[in-house]
Amino acid sequence: MTAPAQNRLLGLLMALAVLAADQASKYWILYGLNLPAKHVVTILPILNFAMVWNHGVTFGLLSGANASTLLILVAIAAVAFLAVWLWRAPHRTTSLALGAIIGGALGNVISRLYYGAVVDFLEFHLGRYEWYVFNIADACIVCGVMTLIAENLLRKDPKSAA
Numbered sequence: 157m158t159a160p161a162q163n164r165l166l167g168l169l170m171a172l173a174v175l176a177a178d179q180a181s182k183y184w185i186l187y188g189l190n191l192p193a194k195h196v197v198t199i200l201p202i203l204n205f206a207m208v209w210n211h212g213v214t215f216g217l218l219s220g221a222n223a224s225t226l227l228i229l230v231a232i233a234a235v236a237f238l239a240v241w242l243w244r245a246p247h248r249t250t251s252l253a254l255g256a257i258i259g260g261a262l263g264n265v266i267s268r269l270y271y272g273a274v275v276d277f278l279e280f281h282l283g284r285y286e287w288y289v290f291n292i293a294d295a296c297i298v299c300g301v302m303t304l305i306a307e308n309l310l311r312k313d314p315k316s317a318a
Contacts, residue, residue: 160246167242167251167258175266182267182275183274184282191277206279209271224268231265248310256300263293266314 157165162246191207197203222231242254267274276289287294 163248163251164243165210166248167245170223170252170255170258171262174293174296175263176238176292178260178263178267178296181292182263182277185277185287196279202282204279204281205277206289208276209273210276210289212247223275224272228265228268231261231268235261235265239301245309247311249303253300253303255306256296256303260293260295260300263291267293 179183185207189197189205190207191197191278194207196204196206212227238258238261242251242258245254253260264274274291274293276291276294278291278295279289280287
């Protein structure tokens, strides 16, 4: 198998792993732990499981009546763009980061289609300072984007050194 084919396969496997972990965690939160009935469960001094139905995007932006359809369409378009990028990705790190983003985006699309909103439940806090509530998909999207940024800043590309 050639290196580009290996990179594509790794990116696809990453997307599937993220999607599986995201969907399994959301299912367990809703039906195993029954978090909607409990609202908040303290896990650690800095971590709660807190039930949030996110009808918008980050920080609840774009949570209007018709926003869900728009968000689904935008996410599907983004996944298509990222899949083309993954197909052409020259580096393993790029492929893995793109796979994480694709898997996370698909996980949140599935939540919107099935539940009408994204299931968010991870709430980190330090004393009274609380970060926004998110899920596995969100964390993988952020980590994937940060990896792409770091890779872009740190990779020495001989083609650009003219």
